[in-house]
Amino acid sequence: MTPRTSGSDMLRMAMRCFDAGIAMGVSWLAFLLMPSLAYREGIEYPLLILVGSLLLPAMGELFGLYRPWRGRSLFSMFGVYLLSWLTTIVIVSLFLVMTKSTHTFSRLWMAISAVGVAGVGLVLRGALYHYLRRLRAAGRNLKCVVVIGTPSNVERIQSHLTSMRYIGYRVQRTILVDDPQSLPGRIESLVNEATFKRDFHEIWLSLPLSQGDTVKCIAEQLIALPVDVRYFPDLTDVRLLNHRMTQVADLFSLDLNYSPLDGASRIVKNIEDRVLGGLLFVGFFPIMLLIALLVACNMGRPVLFKQHRHGLDGKRFRIYKFRTMRAHTAAPCLQQAQRSDPRITSLGHFLRRTSLDELPQLYNVLQGRMSLVGPRPHAMDHNVYYKDVIADYMQRHRVKPGMTGWAQVNGLRGETRELRDMEKRVNYDLFYINNWSLGLDLKILAMTFKRGFFNHQP
Template identity: 40%
Template sequence: MTRKTFEKKSSLIWVLLVDLFSILFCSMLSHFYVKGTFHLHDRYIIAIFTMSLAYFISALSDDDYSNWISNSVLSVIKSILASISFSAFVTVVFIYFLNESSNFDRYWISLSFLLSFTVLVIYRLISRLSLFYFQRKGFFRRNILIIGDNNSISSIGSRLRDFSNNSYTLASVIRIRSKNDAYDLVDIAEKIRLSGANEVWICLPLEMGGIVRSIMYALRNETIEVRYLPEFKDVRLLNHRVSEVVGRYAIDLSVTPMSGQARVLKRIEDLVIGSMILLLISPICIGIACAVKLTSKGPILFKQARTGANGQEVKVYKFRSMKVHQEKAGQVTQATKNDSRLTPIGGFLRRTSLDELPQFINVLQGHMSIVGPRPHALAHNEYYKDLVESYMRRHMVKPGITGWAQVNGYRGETDTLDKMKKRVEYDLWYIDNWSLWLDIKIIIATVFKGFINKNAY
C-alpha cells in the first residue's frame, strides 16, 4: 500500500467513524424529541444498527465519498444524500419485512434521517473550510519540481493549477527533450535543493525508462520524496490504479472493478433489488407469458447464448417476440423497424423492454446484473471486436438488464459503426466509474426514460 493510499484510507475511516457517530447521535436525539427519553427499545436499536450498516456499505462503494476534500461542494452533498437515501431505503424495507411498521414512529424515522443529513453536511462543510483556511496560511503546502518532456510538464502544470486546493505548488521544472539525448545528471540533486522543492515528480513516458533509472541513481543519496507519473500515450486504460501483487507494486492498466468488496456489494445489490423487482413484476410476467403463447406458436421464453463476465458464455432469457425461424450458422440479424419476423405483440414487447423481464431470473442465478453493459449476440462480438477499440473489455463485468449506454440513448439497433462505438464508450465509462450510487442512479433513470425507446424494434 502506498503512503498516499494509506493516508486516503485513514482519512476515509476517520470520516466514516464521525459519520456513524453522528447518525447514532441524531437518531437518539430524534428519539428524545419524539418520545421524551433517551432510553431506546430493542427494535429501535436494531433499526439504528441497520441504518448505520447500510450507510457504511453505501459510503464505502462511493468514490465521491472518499474524495470529499477535492470534489465540489455539490458532489459532496450529493454523495452524502445518496448514502443517507440508501440507508433510509434499506431501513424502511427492513422494518416492513419484519412486519414492525406499526411499532415504529414514522416521525422518528423521518426526523432521524433529516437531522443526520443536515449534521453530516454541516460537519463536512466546516471541515473543508477549516482545511482550506490552513492551506491558504501555508500549512500542508508541498513544493513540486517536475522532471519531464514539454508535453508532460505542460499537462501536469495545468492539472496542478486545476487542483490548487490540494496543497501543491510548482517550484521548478527540469526539461528532458528525448530519450536519445545525453544528460548530465550529476548536478540534478543541487538543482532540486536550490528550487526548495519537497517532492520530485518524474513525468516521462514508459519509453524513457532508462532516463528514469538514471535520475533515481542520481538521487540515491537524497531523502527528498520522488514520485513517478508515467505517461500512457494513446493507451485505453480501464479501472487503472496502483495495486500490490505478491509483494510487488503493479500499475493496473485494465482490470475489473468487480473484485473483493465491490463484488460482494454488487451481488448483494442484485439479490436484494432483483428479488424485490421480480416479486413485483410476477403478475405482469404471467400475463405476458399467456399473451405470447396465445398469439404465436413456439416456446414462451427465448434463450440466446451471450458473452458473460470474463468472456464466459451464458444463456440469456427473454420473452419470445419473434416467430420461430432459423438463422444461418454464425449469423444474427438485428431486429429492424416493421420486421416481418415479429409476433403480433413482439414489437410492443421490444419497444417497452417487457421482453427482457425474464432476465431478472438470470440476475438471481448470478449470470447477469441489474446494471451493466447489455449483452450482445456472439456473432456481433466476433464482428465488432476488431472494429471497435477495447470492445471486448466490456465483458470484464457481468452483462446487465439496463446500463449507462441505454439510459443515455444508445439502446436498440446499432445500424452504424459510430453507434456501436458510442455504446462501447459509455459501457467502458460505467466500468471505470462503477459505484453503488451510480447503479441506483441508472435504475431510477431506466424507470423514467429507459423502458420505451424509439430505436428498439
C-alpha cells in the same frame, strides 16, 4: 509558507464526527418523535444509538470513506457511504439477534432511524461535496503541486487541471526534463530549498516508461522530502482497463488490464444484484404474468425467447426475453432488428419501446449469470464478428453482462448501422468497467427508470 500537514487529518476527524453526529441526531430525533418510546425508562435506546453512531464511522474507515475525495466521483462516495451504512445495520442486527434483545427495541423506530440516517447522510454529504467544488473553483482550498516531466506531459497536466478547477489542484511550479545534464542539479536545488519549508503539497512526476532510469534517479533524490510524490506514467499510447499498482511475488507490477470486480467489490455487486434483483423480480412478477398471457394470446407459444449469449469471461449462458416477433425463417446471423421490421408484432413493438421484453432477465440476474447493471450482451455471432474489427471489444466480458448499462442510458442502444456506432457503445461500456462503483450502478439504475426505460430503437 509551509502547508499544514495536519489539515487532512483534522478534516478526516471532522468527517468522522460529522457522520457520527448525523446518525446520533437522526436516531434520537426519531426516538423523541415517537410518543410510545419517548417516555421509556432505561438506557437501552440511548446505548444503542451511541453504539450505532460510533460504529458507522468505524465501518467508513474500514471501507475507505475518509480518504481524500478531491477530484473523485460523488456517486462513488455515495456507494462507499451506503456500504458502510449497510454493514453497520447488519452488525447491529446480528448483535441484537445473538443477545436475544430484538424485542427490546421498536422495529418501526429502527427502520425509520436506518432510512433517515442514510437519507440525511447522503443529502448532507452531497451538499458538502458540491460546496467544496465551488470553493475550489473559486481558488480556495487548493493543493499546490510541483510537476516534473517532459514539456508535452507538463503541458497536458496543466491543461487538464485548468479545465477542471473544481478539483482543487494548482501547478505551483514546473521542472522540465529537457536537459539530462542539468536535471540532477535542479532536483537537488528543489530538495535543499524545500526540506523544511515549502509552498507546495505534492510533487508529480510525468515521464514516459522508456525513461525509467530518469524516474528512478529523480525518486531517489526526492526521498529526502517529506511530501507525497506521485508518478503519472505517460501511457497515452496504451489502452488501459482498470490499471493499478500491485505486488506479486515481492515484485511491484503495474497492471495494465484487470477486472475491477474482485474481492470486496465482487461481493458488494453480488449483494446488490441479489437484493435489488429479488425486490424487482417480486415487484414486476404480476406484470410479467400479464405480459406472458398477452404474448400467448397474440403470438401463441413459446412465450419466452431464449438464446445463448457470451457472459463473464466469454462463457456461454442462456438469456430470456419475452417473444416480440412472429415465427419466421432464420435471418442472416448478423441481421439486427430494424425500424418497421415486419417480423415484430404490434405487441412486440410496445414491449420493445418500453423495454418490458427484458423483464425475464431478472431471472438471469437471480441465477448469477447477469447483473442489473453492466454491458448489454450481444448476439454471439456479433461477438465473433466485432472481436476482429474492434481491438478491445472482448474487454466488455471482464464483468457480467447487465440488463441496463452506461451505454444504454446514454442512448446507445438498438441497431448499430455503422462500425463507429458499435465502437462508441464499446467505449461507454469500457468507461463503466474502468470506473465501476456501487454509486455508479445506483446512478445508472436511477437513469434507467427516469429516461432509459423507453426505447425508441427497434
